Amino acid sequence: MNNKMRTSFLAWPYALWVLICTIFPLFYILGYAITNDAGKLTFANLIVIADPVHLKSLWLSVQVAFITTVICLVMAYPVALILHNLKIRNKSFIVFLFILPMWMNFMLRILAWQNILSNNGILNNILSAVGLPTVHILYTKYAVILGMVYDFLPYMILPIYNALSKISDDVIEAASDLGANWWTTFTKVTLPLSKDGIISGIIMVFVPSLSSFVVSNLLGGGKVLLIGNVIEQEFTSARDWNTGSGLSIILMVFVLLSMGIMNKVDDSENGGMLL
Amino acid sequence: MKKKLISLICCLTLVILPAASFTGCKSDAQSDDTLIVLNYGKYIEADVLKQFEKDTGIKVKYEEYESVEDMYAKYKAGSINYDVICTSDYMIETLRNEGELIPIDYNSLEYYKNIDPEIIEASEAFDPNHKYTVPYFFGTVGILYNTKMVDEETVSSWNCLWDENYKNRVVMINSQRDAFMVPLKMKGYDINTRDKNELDEAFDMLCSQKGVAYAYLMDETYECMISEDAAMAVCYSGEAAMGMEYNENLAYTVPKEGGNLWIDSWFVPRTCKHYDAAMKWIDYMCQEDAATQNFEYVWYATPNLTVAQNEDEETLADETVFPTKETLERCDLFKAYDDETLDYTSELWKKLKAY
Numbered sequence: 154m155n156n157k158m159r160t161s162f163l164a165w166p167y168a169l170w171v172l173i174c175t176i177f178p179l180f181y182i183l184g185y186a187i188t189n190d191a192g193k194l195t196f197a198n199l200i201v202i203a204d205p206v207h208l209k210s211l212w213l214s215v216q217v218a219f220i221t222t223v224i225c226l227v228m229a230y231p232v233a234l235i236l237h238n239l240k241i242r243n244k245s246f247i248v249f250l251f252i253l254p255m256w257m258n259f260m261l262r263i264l265a266w267q268n269i270l271s272n273n274g275i276l277n278n279i280l281s282a283v284g285l286p287t288v289h290i291l292y293t294k295y296a297v298i299l300g301m302v303y304d305f306l307p308y309m310i311l312p313i314y315n316a317l318s319k320i321s322d323d324v325i326e327a328a329s330d331l332g333a334n335w336w337t338t339f340t341k342v343t344l345p346l347s348k349d350g351i352i353s354g355i356i357m358v359f360v361p362s363l364s365s366f367v368v369s370n371l372l373g374g375g376k377v378l379l380i381g382n383v384i385e386q387e388f389t390s391a392r393d394w395n396t397g398s399g400l401s402i403i404l405m406v407f408v409l410l411s412m413g414i415m416n417k418v419d420d421s422e423n424g425g426m427l428l
Numbered sequence: 429m430k431k432k433l434i435s436l437i438c439c440l441t442l443v444i445l446p447a448a449s450f451t452g453c454k455s456d457a458q459s460d461d462t463l464i465v466l467n468y469g470k471y472i473e474a475d476v477l478k479q480f481e482k483d484t485g486i487k488v489k490y491e492e493y494e495s496v497e498d499m500y501a502k503y504k505a506g507s508i509n510y511d512v513i514c515t516s517d518y519m520i521e522t523l524r525n526e527g528e529l530i531p532i533d534y535n536s537l538e539y540y541k542n543i544d545p546e547i548i549e550a551s552e553a554f555d556p557n558h559k560y561t562v563p564y565f566f567g568t569v570g571i572l573y574n575t576k577m578v579d580e581e582t583v584s585s586w587n588c589l590w591d592e593n594y595k596n597r598v599v600m601i602n603s604q605r606d607a608f609m610v611p612l613k614m615k616g617y618d619i620n621t622r623d624k625n626e627l628d629e630a631f632d633m634l635c636s637q638k639g640v641a642y643a644y645l646m647d648e649t650y651e652c653m654i655s656e657d658a659a660m661a662v663c664y665s666g667e668a669a670m671g672m673e674y675n676e677n678l679a680y681t682v683p684k685e686g687g688n689l690w691i692d693s694w695f696v697p698r699t700c701k702h703y704d705a706a707m708k709w710i711d712y713m714c715q716e717d718a719a720t721q722n723f724e725y726v727w728y729a730t731p732n733l734t735v736a737q738n739e740d741e742e743t744l745a746d747e748t749v750f751p752t753k754e755t756l757e758r759c760d761l762f763k764a765y766d767d768e769t770l771d772y773t774s775e776l777w778k779k780l781k782a783y
Contacts, residue, residue, distance in 0.1 A: 206782045272657040292643040374643025375602045378781040390497035
C-alpha cells in the first residue's frame with residue numbers, strides 16, 4: 154500500500170503535464186471548433202474542410218507526408234540494418250552521430266538548406282562549376298519534402314535500429330541452420346521481427362510531417378500551402394480562431410485515422426484476429 | 429498497448445502544441461514606473477530604449493511582432509495590457525473603428541512640433557481630425573532590382589513582374605494588401621476597392637504571376653536580393669535601402685503606375701494602464717536625438733523635421749529613403765476594409781497561395 158502510494162506520487166508531475174499541456178488545450182480547441190465567434194454551437198468550422206482550397210492543401214499535405222515517410226523508410230531501414238550488423242564495439246557512437254544533428258536548432262538547419270538550395274546557392278555553384286545546368290529547387294514542394302526528410306530521418310532510424318537490436322543473434326543463426334539464405338532470413342525473420350520499429354518510425358515521421366508548417370514556410374517560400382499553413386494563417390492573419398481550431402480537429406482525425414490503419418496492419422499481420 | 433497509448437499522446441501533443449502556443453501568458457504590471465510597448469521587429473535602435481529607461485526611470489517591457497496581422501492577433505489575444513503600440517495606417521483605422529484607441533494628449537508632448545505637418549495631414553486618411561496618432565516612420569512599396577540583371581526601363585512598370593524572362597527570379601511580397609495593390613494599380617483601380625469584380629481580376633493576375641514568382645517573402649527579401657538569388661523584388665522602401673547598403677548593384681523604384689504610401693504611427697490602446705508613461709514614450713520618440721538614432725538604424729523615411737538637419741546631402745537626396753513629392757503623388761494610403769471585403773480578400777489570398 155505504502156509502496157503503491159509512493160509510486161503513484163511519482164506519476165503526478167506527468168499526469169499534471171498531460172492535463173495542462175494535452176487534455177486542457179484539446180478541449181479548448183474543441184470548444185473553439187464547435188462554436189462560432191458569437192459563442193453559438195455550430196459545425197460550420199468542421200465543414201469548411203470541404204472548401205476546395207482546404208481540400209487541396211490537405212491533399213498536398215497527405216502527399217508530402219506520404220512521400221516523406223516512404224523516402225525516410227527506404228533510407229532508414231538499410232542504415233539501421235548496416236548499423237546493427239556493424240562488427241565494431243562503439244556502435245552507440247555511430248548512433249550518436251545520427252542524433253547529433255538533432256542537437257542543433259531545427260530552424261538553423263532548415264535555414265542552412267535555404268543557402269544550399271537557393272538560385273545562387275552552394276548546390277547551384279557546384280553544378281555550374283562542373284559545367285552542369287543549374288536547378289531550381291528552393292521554394293518548390295520538392296524542397297519542402299527534402300527538408301522534412303532531413304529533419305525526420307532520425308525518428309525513423311532510431312526505432313528501427315532499436316527493434317533490430319532486440320532480435321537475438323540466435324534467431325538468425327537458427328534460420329541459417331535451417332537452410333535459409335540471406336534473403337529468406339531477411340524477409341521471414343528480420344523484417345517481421347522489426348515491424349514494430351517500422352510502424353513507430355512511420356508514425357513518428359508521418360504525423361509531424363502531416364501537420365508541419367515551419368518547413369513549408371521556410372523552404373516553400375509561401376508558394377506551398379500545406380494544411381498546417383492554412384491553420385497557422387487562420388490563427389494569425391485571418392484572425393479566425395474558430396476555423397483554425399475546426400481544421401485542427403479535422404487534421405487530428407486524419408492523424409488518428411492513419412494511426413488506426415497502421416495499428417490494424419500491425420494486428421492483422423501478427424495473425425491475431427482478436428478484434 | 430501502453431506504448432501505443434504513449435505514442436498516441438505524444439502525437440496528439442505534436443498536433444496541438446503549435447496551436448496551444450497561441451494562448452500566450454498572462455502579465456499584469458500595475459506599477460507606474462513600467463511601460464509595455466509593442467512595435468514591429470527591428471524597428472528601434474536599442475540604445476534609444478536604454479537611454480529612455482535611464483532618462484525617465486521608467487522600466488520598459490518591449491515586445492515585437494512581424495506583420496500587421498500578427499500585431500492584431502497579439503493585441504486581441506488580450507493577455508497583455510499594452511500601453512503604447514506602433515503599427516500601420518489601415519490597422520490603426522480598423523482599431524479606431526472598433527473603439528480600441530484612446531486620444532493622445534498633444535499638449536503634453538513637448539517635441540510633437542518636430543513632426544512634419546504634411547505627414548500629419550496625410551495621416552488624416554486613417555485618423556480623421558488627428559486625435560489618436562503620432563507618426564513614427566513612413567515609406568513606399570516598390571521594386572528593388574539588380575541593375576546587372578534588369579534595366580531601369582523594364583522596372584518602370586509593374587508589368588515586369590509577369591515577365592517570363594525572369595521566371596523564378598522575381599520575389600513577390602508576402603503580404604495580402606501589398607500584393608493585391610500591384611495588379612489593382614496596374615489596372616488603374618483604387619487600391620482600396622471593394623468591387624469584387626476588380627478584386628477577382630487582380631486575383632487572376634496574381635495567379636498568373638505565381639508561375640514567374642520565385643517566392644513570397646517579407647523579412648528575407650533583402651537577403652535574397654543581396655545574395656543575387658533574385659533579379660527583382662516587391663518590397664518596402666526601408667528593406668530596399670538596407671539591401672542597397674550591402675550590394676551596390678541594387679536599386680529601388682516605384683513604378684509609374686504608382687504604389688502604396690504607408691505611415692506607421694504610435695497610438696495608445698484601450699488596454700493602457702500607464703498613460704503618462706506612454707505620453708513620455710511618444711514624446712521621447714519625437715526628440716531629435718532619439719529620432720536621429722532610430723532613423724540611422726531603420727532607414728525608413730522619418731516624419732521628424734529635425735532629423736534632416738543632421739543628415740548629409742547624399743542621404744537626403746536618396747530617393748529610396750526619402751520619396752520625392754512626385755513619387756508620393758503616385759502613391760495611395762491603404763484604408764481599412766470592412767468585414768465582408770476582409771473575408772473576401774483573405775479567401776482570395778488563400779486561394780492564391782494554394783493555386
